[in-house]
Amino acid sequence: xxxxxxxxATTPLHPEVKQAMLPYFDQQFGNPSSLHQFGREARAxxxxxxxxxxxxxxxxxxxxxxxSGGTEADNLAIIGMAQAQAAIGKKHIxxxxxxxxxxxxxxxxxxxxxxxVTYIPVDHTGKVDPxxxxxxxxxxxxxxxxxxxxxxxxxxxxxxxxxxIASQHQIPFHSDAVQAIGMVELDLASMHVDLLTISAHxxxxxxxxxxxxxxxxxxxSPRQFGGTQERRRRPGTENVSGIVGFxxxxxxxxxxxxxxxxQMSRLRDAFLDQLEVPYEVNGDLNQSLSHILNLSFPGMQTxxxxxxxxxxxxxxxxxxxxxxxxxxxxxxxxAMKLDEERxxxxxxxxxxxxxxxxxxxxxxxxxxxxxxxxxxxVC
Amino acid sequence: MIYLDNSATTKVIPEVVDVxxxIMKNMYGNPSSLHGLGVKAERLIETSxxxxxxxxxxxxxxxxxxSGGTEANNLAIRxxxxxxGHRGKHIITTMIEHPSVYDLFQKYExxxxxxxxxxxxQQGKVNLAALKQALTKDTVxxxxxxxxxxxxxxxxxxxxxxxxxxxxxxxxxxxxxQSFGRLPLHPVKHQIDLLTFSGHKIHGPKGIGAxxxxxxxxxxxxxxxxxxxxxxxxxxxxVPGIAGLAKALLWIxxxxxxxxxxxxxxxxxxxxxxxxxxxxKVNGAINRIDSVPYIINLSFPGLKSxxxVHALEAExxxxxxxxxxxxxxxxxxxxxxxxxxxxxxxxxxxxxxxxFLSEADDLNRLSQRLCKVIPxxxxxxxx
Numbered sequence: 161x162x163x164x165x166x167x168x169a170t171t172p173l174h175p176e177v178k179q180a181m182l183p184y185f186d187q188q189f190g191n192p193s194s195l196h197q198f199g200r201e202a203r204a205x206x207x208x209x210x211x212x213x214x215x216x217x218x219x220x221x222x223x224x225x226x227x228s229g230g231t232e233a234d235n236l237a238i239i240g241m242a243q244a245q246a247a248i249g250k251k252h253i254x255x256x257x258x259x260x261x262x263x264x265x266x267x268x269x270x271x272x273x274x275x276x277v278t279y280i281p282v283d284h285t286g287k288v289d290p291x292x293x294x295x296x297x298x299x300x301x302x303x304x305x306x307x308x309x310x311x312x313x314x315x316x317x318x319x320x321x322x323x324x325i326a327s328q329h330q331i332p333f334h335s336d337a338v339q340a341i342g343m344v345e346l347d348l349a350s351m352h353v354d355l356l357t358i359s360a361h362x363x364x365x366x367x368x369x370x371x372x373x374x375x376x377x378x379x380x381s382p383r384q385f386g387g388t389q390e391r392r393r394r395p396g397t398e399n400v401s402g403i404v405g406f407x408x409x410x411x412x413x414x415x416x417x418x419x420x421x422x423q424m425s426r427l428r429d430a431f432l433d434q435l436e437v438p439y440e441v442n443g444d445l446n447q448s449l450s451h452i453l454n455l456s457f458p459g460m461q462t463x464x465x466x467x468x469x470x471x472x473x474x475x476x477x478x479x480x481x482x483x484x485x486x487x488x489x490x491x492x493x494x495a496m497k498l499d500e501e502r503x504x505x506x507x508x509x510x511x512x513x514x515x516x517x518x519x520x521x522x523x524x525x526x527x528x529x530x531x532x533x534x535x536x537x538v539c
Numbered sequence: 540m541i542y543l544d545n546s547a548t549t550k551v552i553p554e555v556v557d558v559x560x561x562i563m564k565n566m567y568g569n570p571s572s573l574h575g576l577g578v579k580a581e582r583l584i585e586t587s588x589x590x591x592x593x594x595x596x597x598x599x600x601x602x603x604x605x606s607g608g609t610e611a612n613n614l615a616i617r618x619x620x621x622x623x624g625h626r627g628k629h630i631i632t633t634m635i636e637h638p639s640v641y642d643l644f645q646k647y648e649x650x651x652x653x654x655x656x657x658x659x660x661q662q663g664k665v666n667l668a669a670l671k672q673a674l675t676k677d678t679v680x681x682x683x684x685x686x687x688x689x690x691x692x693x694x695x696x697x698x699x700x701x702x703x704x705x706x707x708x709x710x711x712x713x714x715x716x717q718s719f720g721r722l723p724l725h726p727v728k729h730q731i732d733l734l735t736f737s738g739h740k741i742h743g744p745k746g747i748g749a750x751x752x753x754x755x756x757x758x759x760x761x762x763x764x765x766x767x768x769x770x771x772x773x774x775x776x777x778v779p780g781i782a783g784l785a786k787a788l789l790w791i792x793x794x795x796x797x798x799x800x801x802x803x804x805x806x807x808x809x810x811x812x813x814x815x816x817x818x819x820k821v822n823g824a825i826n827r828i829d830s831v832p833y834i835i836n837l838s839f840p841g842l843k844s845x846x847x848v849h850a851l852e853a854e855x856x857x858x859x860x861x862x863x864x865x866x867x868x869x870x871x872x873x874x875x876x877x878x879x880x881x882x883x884x885x886x887x888x889x890x891x892x893x894x895f896l897s898e899a900d901d902l903n904r905l906s907q908r909l910c911k912v913i914p915x916x917x918x919x920x921x922x
Binding site: 189 | 542544547548549550551552553555556559560563564567568569571572573574575576577605606607608609610612613637638639642643646737739744745746747761762763764765766773774775776777778779780845848852857858859860
């Protein structure tokens with residue numbers, strides 16, 4: 161038995177995505193920059209994907225830049241904006257304390273080279289208050305970057321309100337939507353989002369491909385130099401099969417989004433119903449992505465719990481995968497000012513395509529067993 | 540169909556597709572995850588890293604996976620300048636580098652760096668005397684490609700490494716995208732600090748490459764946040780791509796011993812067979828020592844590259860006008876110009892490149908078509 165409840169870390173490839181990718185390995189295998197037929201076929205694949213991604217975000221295809229993943233897209237958004245904006249004297253960035261490390265570390269880097277960064281705190285449910293953002297704005301503010309939904313708690317951020325504020329002050333607004341894509345409608349125009357990060361491997365697409373949406377006429381500079389690919393905004397031979405897979409994955413995600421959201425909510429509610437041990441929810445279930453659930457089990461240390469679940473064939477996580485390798489204390493839960501005990505006992509369950517009620521029932525039962533075992537051991 | 544544009548990219552072999560699809564289906568974990576599926580993915584990466592390290596005579600922790608050759612070149616150069624830029628303001632490269640090196644040096648030149656672009660001789664080989672003359676104690680970086688992507692000429696990187704022994708503070712970067720897996724190159728032996736390679740030129744997948752970083756050199760990362768790849772390249776690793784690259788390397792290692800000499804004899808026979816074409820000119824060195832057997836560059840003065848490429852395509856034969864990365868912008872080949880070619884020659888060049896799926900007959904058939912098509916075009920264009 162194997163139960164995968166770590167879809168926020170990465171997801172299995174959808175068979176239709178795989179089918180879409182396969183011909184680009186050994187049939188339409190050309191270099192998209194080549195002028196001959198093989199090149200043209202590969203290019204057509206990329207452009208078709210670009211249209212699919214643009215459609216899902218309701219933007220123009222030429223506003224989509226394909227990257228090697230979410231981290232590169234976040235870096236491109238933040239450092240690319242900061243560098244260009246610094247040239248006109250704007251050296252202040254506003255972000256939050258709960259961002260993904262791809263955003264936070266980019267901001268730390270900018271601080272080292274002379275930028276000022278304001279890290280907006282969150283409340284105990286993990287939400288940013290738009291009022292704090294408005295207060296932080298100065299005449300030097302170059303960029304606001306707030307994630308659409310948090311990757312550890314699933315909590316949705318007030319993107320519309322922040323977008324409104326950013327637009328009123330004419331400050332470019334970036335949002336990392338890596339976890340939100342496929343789970344909410346990303347209406348960029350009405351939300352006033354100017355830059356958006358998405359990634360394929362969180363929506364049953366391949367690893368190694370992501371995208372950055374870049375609104376027209378932004379004061380932004382590229383980071384990588386070389387060929388003319390992606391209109392010089394991101395040179396390098398395109399990962400054609402990956403990009404084609406991304407297009408298919410986002411098409412499927414958009415097509416089934418409404419049903420998928422309902423299904424994930426049902427799974428989440430059923431799971432909570434079936435849990436027979438005491439738990440606390442970290443975040444806010446009413447304003448959250450329905451496929452991410454962050455729970456603390458008082459008295460059960462995260463590592464012990466994870467290890468026991470893993471032995472039982474159940475994969476879940478302590479927090480974001482990018483930091484869980486180190487078993488650091490979650491910066492997100494810390495930012496929510498939760499007490500030490502709660503932070504030390506937190507587990508992230510994340511559902512997705514392939515997750516069933518039965519799997520969750522087994523998981524809930526397994527958690528009870530582990531709990532009984534641990535309690536007996538203590539006594 | 541005759542595909543002779545393998546220096547632009549290659550067909551992925553079935554063995555690699557199998558490895559990748561198996562991983563995507565069964566070992567899809569995030570390598571940073573602590574659970575079993577994550578650990579499996581991490582092991583795949585570490586096994587692949589060892590395979591690559593072995594080829595270079597390096598240690599596994601000296602290999603950092605990137606999204607491809609362009610990113611690896613950018614990381615090598617930018618990372619060096621950010622970490623060692625305080626040592627001086629001078630950097631050296633050549634006039635014939637790939638755009639992912641050349642364009643970056645131009646950017647640094649605009650930002651005030653002193654840049655030396657080493658010239659090449661008529662054979663397309665970098666001038667070592669010019670290098671010796673340009674080197675100073677302030678030189679932070681020397682970046683020279685191993686095999687030129689347009690002419691196939693092998694650059695004297697071993698000798699450059701020898702020269703650089705006297706400059707221990709100067710870092711040496713080699714773009715080995717066009718030689719990796721085919722020609723042996725041991726960075727440790729030749730003072731090479733940084734070495735770029737890529738998957739899709741050796742029948743592996745696109746979207747994956749790597750940079751060798753000598754263990755005592757600390758270069759600044761370009762992608763940050765997450766700390767993967769020893770903090771040198773953050774972002775969830777492209778696990779199937781990484782394993783696909785390793786598999787492609789293992790496959791090509793098996794083939795190369797027999798295949799490279801065979802290619803050499805096909806190439807020499809081909810060059811002989813096209814001698815009869817009026818005005819044809821072979822660009823760059825063609826001997827076994829100074830050039831690789833899998834890249835041939837020809838000029839037909841008076842005919843534009845695109846015209847020749849399209850005429851051959853009509854005959855089901857796929858070659859290119861120059862490097863794919865610059866084929867959409869450059870009117871004239873910068874590489875051939877650096878070799879002192881006339882504009883006529885540089886405008887009318889085509890690149891023929893073999894892969895490890897190419898057969899002797901591919902070149903025979905190309906030769907037949909060239910012998911037919913070129914005189915026709917020359918009549919029409921009144922050359």
